[in-house]
Structure formats: C-alpha cells, structure tokens
Amino acid sequence: MTSQKFVPNKKRAVTIQDVAKAAGISVSTVSRVLNGKADVAAATQARILAVIDELGYTSNLAARSMRSHRNNLIGLVVPDIGSPYSIEIMKGVNRAIAETDFDLLVFTTADAQKTDALAHEQHYVSLLSNSITDGVLIAASATETFVSHTPIVSIDPHAPNPDYPCTQGTNFEGAKKAVEYLLNLGHRRIGFITGRGDSHSAARRKEGYCAALKLAGIAVDDTLIAVGDYTTKTGERAARQLLTLPKPPTAIFAVNDQSAIGVYQAAEKLGLSIPEDVSVIGFDNITEAQYLGLTTVDQFLSEMGYTAVQMLISLINHKPLEFQIHKMPAELVIRKSCRRI
Amino acid sequence: MTSQKFVPNKKRAVTIQDVAKAAGISVSTVSRVLNGKADVAAATQARILAVIDELGYTSNLAARSMRSHRNNLIGLVVPDIGSPYSIEIMKGVNRAIAETDFDLLVFTTADAQKTDALAHEQHYVSLLSNSITDGVLIAASATETFVSHTPIVSIDPHAPNPDYPCTQGTNFEGAKKAVEYLLNLGHRRIGFITGRGDSHSAARRKEGYCAALKLAGIAVDDTLIAVGDYTTKTGERAARQLLTLPKPPTAIFAVNDQSAIGVYQAAEKLGLSIPEDVSVIGFDNITEAQYLGLTTVDQFLSEMGYTAVQMLISLINHKPLEFQIHKMPAELVIRKSCRRI
DNA sequence: TTGAAAGCGCTAACAG
DNA sequence: CTGTTAGCGCTTTCAA
Numbered sequence: 001m002t003s004q005k006f007v008p009n010k011k012r013a014v015t016i017q018d019v020a021k022a023a024g025i026s027v028s029t030v031s032r033v034l035n036g037k038a039d040v041a042a043a044t045q046a047r048i049l050a051v052i053d054e055l056g057y058t059s060n061l062a063a064r065s066m067r068s069h070r071n072n073l074i075g076l077v078v079p080d081i082g083s084p085y086s087i088e089i090m091k092g093v094n095r096a097i098a099e100t101d102f103d104l105l106v107f108t109t110a111d112a113q114k115t116d117a118l119a120h121e122q123h124y125v126s127l128l129s130n131s132i133t134d135g136v137l138i139a140a141s142a143t144e145t146f147v148s149h150t151p152i153v154s155i156d157p158h159a160p161n162p163d164y165p166c167t168q169g170t171n172f173e174g175a176k177k178a179v180e181y182l183l184n185l186g187h188r189r190i191g192f193i194t195g196r197g198d199s200h201s202a203a204r205r206k207e208g209y210c211a212a213l214k215l216a217g218i219a220v221d222d223t224l225i226a227v228g229d230y231t232t233k234t235g236e237r238a239a240r241q242l243l244t245l246p247k248p249p250t251a252i253f254a255v256n257d258q259s260a261i262g263v264y265q266a267a268e269k270l271g272l273s274i275p276e277d278v279s280v281i282g283f284d285n286i287t288e289a290q291y292l293g294l295t296t297v298d299q300f301l302s303e304m305g306y307t308a309v310q311m312l313i314s315l316i317n318h319k320p321l322e323f324q325i326h327k328m329p330a331e332l333v334i335r336k337s338c339r340r341i
Numbered sequence: 342m343t344s345q346k347f348v349p350n351k352k353r354a355v356t357i358q359d360v361a362k363a364a365g366i367s368v369s370t371v372s373r374v375l376n377g378k379a380d381v382a383a384a385t386q387a388r389i390l391a392v393i394d395e396l397g398y399t400s401n402l403a404a405r406s407m408r409s410h411r412n413n414l415i416g417l418v419v420p421d422i423g424s425p426y427s428i429e430i431m432k433g434v435n436r437a438i439a440e441t442d443f444d445l446l447v448f449t450t451a452d453a454q455k456t457d458a459l460a461h462e463q464h465y466v467s468l469l470s471n472s473i474t475d476g477v478l479i480a481a482s483a484t485e486t487f488v489s490h491t492p493i494v495s496i497d498p499h500a501p502n503p504d505y506p507c508t509q510g511t512n513f514e515g516a517k518k519a520v521e522y523l524l525n526l527g528h529r530r531i532g533f534i535t536g537r538g539d540s541h542s543a544a545r546r547k548e549g550y551c552a553a554l555k556l557a558g559i560a561v562d563d564t565l566i567a568v569g570d571y572t573t574k575t576g577e578r579a580a581r582q583l584l585t586l587p588k589p590p591t592a593i594f595a596v597n598d599q600s601a602i603g604v605y606q607a608a609e610k611l612g613l614s615i616p617e618d619v620s621v622i623g624f625d626n627i628t629e630a631q632y633l634g635l636t637t638v639d640q641f642l643s644e645m646g647y648t649a650v651q652m653l654i655s656l657i658n659h660k661p662l663e664f665q666i667h668k669m670p671a672e673l674v675i676r677k678s679c680r681r682i
Numbered sequence: 683t684t685g686a687a688a689g690c691g692c693t694a695a696c697a698g
Numbered sequence: 699c700t701g702t703t704a705g706c707g708c709t710t711t712c713a714a
Contacts, residue, residue, distance in 0.1 A: 013471045062403040082428060082435055149354040369710080400708075407689095
C-alpha cells in the first residue's frame with residue numbers, strides 16, 4: 001500500500017516589513033496604501049501594490065487590531081452550530097452582514113452539554129470582544145453578565161438582562177395565540193410540553209398557554225403538562241407520557257418545534273396519526289417542522305438575528321439605540337397538523 | 342411613545358498591566374501564572390488569581406497570538422452559512438472539535454453570489470491563517486491556491502489541488518451506484534441534472550451517470566441531461582424541462598439533493614407524483630431531502646468535516662498525514678422516491 | 683522566585 | 699508625499 005505522506009511547508013508569513021524592503025520604501029507608506037490613505041504618490045502606490053501581489057502579502061489581523069481597534073469584524077457566539085435554532089439565527093445574521101462592510105466570525109461553545117456552557121459563553125465573549133472583534137452578538141445566552149469593553153447584543157436570551165440590549169420573541173403572546181387557535185378548533189384538553197426550567201422564554205410560553213386556557217374558562221390541568229428541555233428526545237418522551245394518559249389530550253402545544261417533532265415521532269411509534277388522533281403546534285419554525293407540515297408559531301428567529309446585527313452596528317458606531325429590547329412579533333403558521341373537532 | 346435610549350458603556354479593557362499594578366507585581370509574573378508556569382510562589386499566584394478574578398481580566402487574543410503563535414484555534418471557511426451543505430459540514434467539524442482542546446472559528450464569505458467568491462475565499466484564508474488561527478479548513482473551495490504559512494485542509498474542493506490535503510467524496514462511484522440502482526429497478530430513460538460546469542465533483546458525478554448507462558448498454562441521450570447549478574431553483578427548472586419532454590424520463594438523477602428537491606417541486610407543480618410518475622435520486626443527504634423522503638447518495642458530508650479536522654490537527658502538530666486525499670465512501674440511502682417499473 | 687527589557691506586526695502621530 | 703518613532707498587550711529571554 002503506497003501511502004502518500006504529506007509534510008506541511010513551514011514558511012514564515014510575509015509581513016509589511018518584507019513588502020517595504022522589497023519595494024524600497026518605508027513601512028508607514030506601505031501601511032498607508034494598505035489603508036487606502038490618499039496621500040501617496042500614484043507611482044509609489046502602484047509599485048507597492050505590485051509587490052504586495054507578488055509576495056502574496058496579507059495583513060496580520062492580530063497586529064492590526066492591536067493598534068487600530070477597529071476591524072470591521074463582528075462576532076457571533078452560538079450555543080451549538082448545527083442546531084436548527086442556531087442555524088436559523090445565523091441565516092438572519094448573515095443576511096444582515098452581507099449588507100454591510102462588516103465580516104462575520106462565528107464562535108461556538110462546542111459541546112454545551114459537556115462542561116458548563118456558562119463559563120464557555122463568558123470566556124468566548126470576552127475573548128472575542130477584547131480582541132479582534134468590534135462587537136459581539138450572543139445567541140440564547142444563559143449568562144447573566146459579560147466582561148466586555150465592546151458592544152454586546154443578545155439574541156433571544158434565556159433571561160432578560162437590563163444591561164445589554166437584545167432582541168426577544170413575543171413568547172407570551174405567541175403561545176397564547178397558538179392555544180387560542182386550538183380552542184377555536186374545538187379542543188378542550190390541550191397538553192403542554194415545557195422547556196427547561198431556567199429559561200425565561202419557556203416560562204413565558206407556559207404563561208401564555210395558561211392564560212389562554214383561563215380566558216376560555218378552562219382550568220389548567222397539571223397532568224396535561226409534561227416536562228421537556230427543548231430537544232426532540234425529551235419531546236418524544238413527554239408526548240408519550242401525555243398520549244398514553246387514560247384520557248389523553250386531543251391537542252398538544254410544544255414549547256418549541258424540536259419538542260413538537262418529538263410529539264410527531266411519539267405519535268408515529270404509538271400508531272397514532274396527526275392530526276386525526278392528536279393535533280400539534282410547536283413554537284419556533286425550523287426547516288424540519290416545515291417539511292413535517294407542523295403548524296408552528298413563527299417568531300422569526302432569522303429576523304431576530306437580522307435585527308440584532310443592525311442594533312450592534314449602531315452601537316459600534318456610537319449611535320444610540322431606539323429600543324434596548326427589540327420585540328419580534330410571533331405569527332401562527334397554519335399547516336396540516338391541526339384539525340377541528 | 343417612550344423610547345428607551347441605550348448608550349453603550351465605553352470602558353477600556355483591563356490588561357495584564359492593570360492586573361500587575363493592582364497586585365503590586367510585574368507583568369512577567371502575571372504572564373507566568375496566566376500560562377501555568379510552575380516557577381511562581383504559591384502566595385503570589387493566589388494573589389494574582391484573585392486580582393484577575395476581581396478585575397475580570399481576559400487575555401487579549403490578538404496580542405497573545407502575536408507573540409506565541411499558538412492559539413488552539415482553528416478556522417473554518419464556508420461559502421454560505423445557512424446552506425444545508427455548509428451546515429452538514431459544520432456539524433461534523435464541530436463534533437471533532439469538541440473532542441479536542443481546539444476552539445472553532447467559523448468564517449463565511451457572506452454572499453457568494455454578490456462579488457467574486459474566489460477573492461473572498463483567498464482573503465479570509467490568509468486573514469485567518471496569518472493571524473489568530475493555527476490552521477484553517479476550507480469547505481467547497483473554488484480557489485486554486487492559498488497564501489498561508491499555516492496548515493490548510495480543504496473539504497470537498499471543487500477541483501482537487503495537489504498542494505493541499507483534502508477530504509473528497511467518491512463522486513464517480515456514488516453516482517454510478519445511484520444510476521445502477523435505477524437500472525435495476527427497470528428504468529431505461531434516466532434523466533440527469535448537472536451541477537456547475539467548473540466543479541470537479543459535478544463532472545465526476547456526471548461521469549458516473551454516463552458510465553453506469555454505458556455499462557448497461559444504454560446510449561447517453563443528451564436531451565435527458567439538463568443543466569443546473571446545485572440550487573433548488575435551477576433544479577426545478579431543469580426538472581420541468583425534462584418532465585415536459587415529449588418522451589420524459591421515468592427517473593431523474595440529480596447532481597445534488599438540492600437539485601433533487603427542485604425535481605420534487607417541479608413534479609408537484611406539473612401535477613405529477615413521486616415515485617408513481619417519476620423516480621428521483623439526489624446526491625448528498627441533507628435534512629430537507631430526508632424529510633421529503635428522497636432517495637439519496639450519502640457521501641457523509643459531516644464525516645468529511647470530522648475527518649478534515651483530524652487531518653488539520655495532525656498537520657498543526659507536525660505529524661505527517663497518512664493520506665493527502667481522504668476519500669469518503671458514498672452510500673445509497675433508499676427512501677420512498679423510487680419505484681420499480 | 684521575580685523583574686527589566688526586547689520585540690511580535692502594525693498604525694498613527696509627528697517631522698521633514 | 700514619505701520616513702521616523704512610539705507604542706498596542708503580550709510572552710520570553712536574560713539578569714538579579
């Protein structure tokens with residue numbers, strides 16, 4: 001077996017000094033053309049540009065940032081790249097970034113489940129913010145306070161923090177709307193799958209669920225509330241618990257779409273069909289839920305990302321913000337997972 | 342309307358100097374405890390740690406990287422965060438990263454369609470690689486050469502480049518396998534939706550399509566080959582072209598799953614159903630395709646990302662690579678989008 | 683065990 | 699228009 005070994009080339013990076021030397025000019029002049037200053041002779045500029053191209057020079061971000069404190073770079077910290085939630089937010093962030101002259105750097109706290117995500121969040125935010133980034137966006141932050149001398153905007157934080165501007169969903173109103181929709185369809189036994197206990201948004205969604213029920217004169221039945229943690233796995237377990245009740249609910253409202261997918265899977269495994277046997281609505285609106293045909297409450301995660309970028313850039317440019325908390329309206333997206341009874 | 346203005350706090354970042362001053366000690370000693378050197382008195386160390394905690398000090402990545410040239414940070418450049426393709430790769434990369442002590446920084450070339458993505462790719466790679474990152478992974482690179490003094494591993498490059506190690510799919514074999522499956526099902530008129538012309542992998546997939554046909558003694562019919570560019574949009578257009586032919590194909594093999602989704606949508610709009618009227622297979626295997634029930638050739642994009650990380654880390658640690666090109670096997674995933682005729 | 687000092691590559695005054 | 703110089707915050711010799 002001929003295994004082709006590969007040994008990396010270990011050449012030093014070319015610096016501004018190399019360029020200056022090769023062009024027979026001082027570093028400051030090179031720096032000037034690099035930064036597009038006007039006061040450089042056309043001939044000199046052309047020569048330097050040629051040398052830069054020839055040597056394949058690229059400015060060292062670290063060195064540059066150390067001096068100029070402006071990198072046109074914004075950081076985004078997400079709990080888990082690859083989760084539908086993060087992806088949706090990244091899409092919006094990316095779209096907003098594309099309209100500006102900022103670049104985007106995405107940082108992930110890798111394995112949120114392994115060690116304490118809180119410390120990681122903290123760590124990364126300070127790391128980015130105190131270094132190369134002009135400001136940072138932090139999605140689904142569980143952390144309360146950050147150490148940063150650079151602007152921070154938080155996207156859909158678990159708990160609201162008056163110290164940092166953020167975008168937020170209308171969790172209460174959205175959940176209420178969803179449950180009211182089910183009530184209008186004639187449902188009276190409506191189950192709820194909760195999120196993690198420490199999450200402010202999950203709590204608000206539960207409040208919305210209870211409020212809608214109360215408004216309709218229906219008492220909240222604790223046996224119809226099952227505990228989840230935003231994942232499909234616990235969603236399935238919770239749904240199984242609800243659907244195997246002596247008197248199961250005719251509809252289930254899940255704290256998020258991932259949990260709703262769990263309901264979908266549980267129903268499938270129990271030989272139940274949706275929406276014939278049970279109607280389902282989930283909060284949030286991700287691709288999988290869309291393809292499954294799940295009715296969802298869309299709080300426009302991607303818009304949250306989009307808006308957060310604009311807020312952050314205002315802050316970076318020292319413009320005051322109109323609102324410290326930007327609420328995104330939630331909208332019910334009717335698909336085929338609910339039926340009238 | 343009471344708009345709550347928000348003005349950012351503009352405090353300077355706390356540096357190692359501040360810590361040294363507050364602890365009544367020199368910066369070098371602080372640096373030592375920061376880097377876990379052994380030769381510091383326990384008392385001094387404790388005091389410094391306390392001050393660090395109190396002041397909320399975080400080391401400046403830029404400054405640190407400038408001196409030490411090792412940041413335990415790897416960069417990933419993707420063409421488009423938010424595209425199913427990139428997401429799949431990121432998942433694998435992230436999984437691998439979580440097993441190491443490296444952190445991941447994801448860079449995106451934002452809007453590939455806007456300006457020339459090639460220059461962007463180039464730019465970001467050098468930027469990351471010459472600065473804060475110990476090595477970079479580049480996904481779906483169209484660029485031929487990179488300027489970098491740091492290791493580079495390319496994931497599923499459009500065109501293979503002998504200068505950089507990479508992970509690659511078995512494009513030819515996978516496509517051949519897919520078409521052979523359709524042939525076994527009895528299909529004789531099998532359409533193909535192509536990828537972009539400049540893509541090596543697209544070309545290989547087409548070759549696989551042709552090879553399978555030839556092996557079965559079927560002449561390649563150019564009217565059954567429609568041009569796409571990896572997107573759902575062109576996939577739909579191409580599918581429409583094929584399906585409205587006087588003698589349409591009974592099956593379509595699409596260069597990627599996004600194009601296959603286009604086939605799905607085109608069929609729907611033409612009132613055709615899958616697989617009754619037309620069978621469909623797509624290359625790659627993303628969430629949407631899975632939920633749609635599309636039969637696909639899975640080349641394990643996420644495994645490509647995973648493997649690439651390991652290759653890169655070997656390089657960073659100056660270990661030679663066993664293979665410069667790591668081929669990932671492609672596997673046919675049978676779902677419900679094909680039928681026997 | 684600790685401190686002083688020399689840069690890493692770059693930008694930004696300040697002179698010429 | 700161009701060069702000189704002084705750091706940005708940090709690590710790392712080299713002395714003490």
